[in-house]
Amino acid sequence: MSPIAYTCPTCVAHGEQADFGILDVEYDYEAAGKALWQPEGRMRSARSDVFRYLPVLPVEEPPVVLHAGGTSLVAVPRLAARLGLKALFVKDETRNPTRCLKDRATAIAIAMAQANGFQDLYCASAGNAAISLAGFCAHSGLRGHVFVPREASETRLNWLRRYDADIHVSTGNYDQAYDEAELAGADNGWYSRNCAFNPFLVEGKKTVALEIGEQLEWNVPDLVVAPVGDGCTLGAIGKGFRELRALGLTDHLPGLMGVQAEAVQPLVRRFRGEDSIGGDGATQAASIAVRRPRNALRLLAELAVSDGSMVAVSDEQIASAQRLLAQEAGVIAEFTSASAVAGMLQLAQSESLAGKTAVLVITGGRLDSDF
Numbered sequence: 001m002s003p004i005a006y007t008c009p010t011c012v013a014h015g016e017q018a019d020f021g022i023l024d025v026e027y028d029y030e031a032a033g034k035a036l037w038q039p040e041g042r043m044r045s046a047r048s049d050v051f052r053y054l055p056v057l058p059v060e061e062p063p064v065v066l067h068a069g070g071t072s073l074v075a076v077p078r079l080a081a082r083l084g085l086k087a088l089f090v091k092d093e094t095r096n097p098t099r100c101l102k103d104r105a106t107a108i109a110i111a112m113a114q115a116n117g118f119q120d121l122y123c124a125s126a127g128n129a130a131i132s133l134a135g136f137c138a139h140s141g142l143r144g145h146v147f148v149p150r151e152a153s154e155t156r157l158n159w160l161r162r163y164d165a166d167i168h169v170s171t172g173n174y175d176q177a178y179d180e181a182e183l184a185g186a187d188n189g190w191y192s193r194n195c196a197f198n199p200f201l202v203e204g205k206k207t208v209a210l211e212i213g214e215q216l217e218w219n220v221p222d223l224v225v226a227p228v229g230d231g232c233t234l235g236a237i238g239k240g241f242r243e244l245r246a247l248g249l250t251d252h253l254p255g256l257m258g259v260q261a262e263a264v265q266p267l268v269r270r271f272r273g274e275d276s277i278g279g280d281g282a283t284q285a286a287s288i289a290v291r292r293p294r295n296a297l298r299l300l301a302e303l304a305v306s307d308g309s310m311v312a313v314s315d316e317q318i319a320s321a322q323r324l325l326a327q328e329a330g331v332i333a334e335f336t337s338a339s340a341v342a343g344m345l346q347l348a349q350s351e352s353l354a355g356k357t358a359v360l361v362i363t364g365g366r367l368d369s370d371f
């Protein structure tokens with residue numbers, strides 16, 4: 001297995017879609033199950049970060065890495081009552097080292113780089129993936145090269161400066177920064193921390209689903225909601241739950257619900273079978289303002305097997321959901337992440353959720369301004 005086997009050699013040559021030919025990692029689940037559990041049913045690993053699930057990860061335990069994952073699953077009964085749910089939980093990814101779910105993928109990238117002798121890693125990012133890479137590189141003594149869009153906020157640039165990253169601010173949007181990063185990465189032989197492209201990193205993100213399963217004692221929820229940009233995060237969550245099923249821990253898959261901002265909703269359109277290119281509008285939900293999603297195929301496949309859905313919400317809905325989450329759950333989410341709450345509120349208006357259990361994945365907690 002090559003650490004830089006990012007795409008299928010036969011598919012990419014004549015692929016039409018941006019994500020055509022991206023590979024997927026699979027395991028021998030029977031062997032993995034034996035490696036994960038002791039015969040009496042206790043998990044073998046004493047770790048509480050993403051490497052707890054090493055038998056279903058494509059890496060060895062890395063020597064030097066920040067603690068990613070192992071975040072709380074918080075019951076939020078006040079919000080559950082408001083939404084008419086039997087139970088509602090927040091998977092609080094704001095508790096990661098750089099305050100974002102992206103740290104889970106970065107931990108894998110660091111492990112891959114360390115195991116394969118890379119000193120340099122790169123990524124394109126609206127901010128969070130870049131900050132995550134910069135923080136983890138600072139801790140591990142590696143060099144992070146980050147490519148951010150012109151509109152990256154001063155707050156986000158400051159985080160990058162504090163971690164002493166090699167910062168490249170694009171003259172264009174995220175989609176342009178992405179292309180610039182891929183060119184520079186290939187030219188310089190850096191290791192890729194672009195999740196939408198490097199299939200090993202998705203393996204880090206899927207651990208959020210493995211943890212939710214373990215925290216609910218394998219009673220998987222009816223619904224899992226997360227914001228969607230490239231589609232990598234929710235696609236990875238879908239893969240994680242499918243692996244719990246492959247490991248024989250559950251018969252059920254949760255319905256996945258992806259949320260995008262009304263102004264930029266190519267994956268909502270694509271899910272409905274409409275034209276996928278779309279969204280010239282502006283949204284404050286910077287981390288999901290992706291006009292050319294790189295992981296559409298993977299996400300759509302996961303939505304199909306989980307009987308999932310995609311919804312769009314307005315910035316006004318997101319802003320009020322952000323306040324509600326703080327006031328009724330005690331969790332401060334960044335604007336993008338509050339879209340998951342807004343999507344759930346919208347769903348509750350159109351159908352009864354009585355008797356159901358749901359998890360809101362609060363992907364990040366970095367505020368770009370006072371609110």
Ligand SMILES: *Cc1c(COP(=O)(O)O)cnc(C)c1O
Pocket residue numbers: 100102128129227228229230231232233234287288334336337363364365
């Ligand atoms: C990156 C990001 C997302 C979206 O993830 P995709 O893999 O691009 O779909 C959602 N929320 C936050 C906070 C993010 O940083």
